[in-house]
Amino acid sequence: MRTITATEAARRFSDLLDAIEAGESVTVTRGNKPIAELRPARRRTGRDLxxxxxxxxxxxxxxxxxxxxxxxxxxxxxxxxxxxx
Structure with missing residues (x-):
């Protein structure tokens, strides 16, 4: 899992979304503390329901x-x- 700062995430948001869409998970930090984990959304199906x-x-x-x-x-x-x- 890649780690980036909140500032970098804001500046490169489109690239960040592209990476997540491709299957990558990313931890976003602020002040060297993890504040969010971003990962691809799970697609739900009728089978899941x-x-x-x-x-x-x-x-x-x-x-x-x-x-x-x-x-x-x-x-x-x-x-x-x-x-x-």
Whole structure:
């Protein structure tokens, strides 16, 4: 992992992003102290979502109904969604 100063990172930001896009990780320092680690973003896929949800119990009917009621407020023509609250 390469280390650069915050000043160098600011001056060469485009080059820094190019290096990160190419797979490099970079530590940015200020006053000889590490303040950030920059690395390529992890691309998420549907498989990642399926794996994350694999061990989670599905919501019960009451929860699903509450979500449906709440989202209906977002698409309602009513001007004050709290009027009946």
């Amino acid at each position: 399926r794996e994350a949800l694999a061990g989670i119990t599905p919501p019960d009917d009451d929860f699903a109904a509450a979500i449906a009621q709440t989202t209906s407020l977002l698409t309602s023509d009513r001007t004050d969604p709290w009027a009946d609250a």
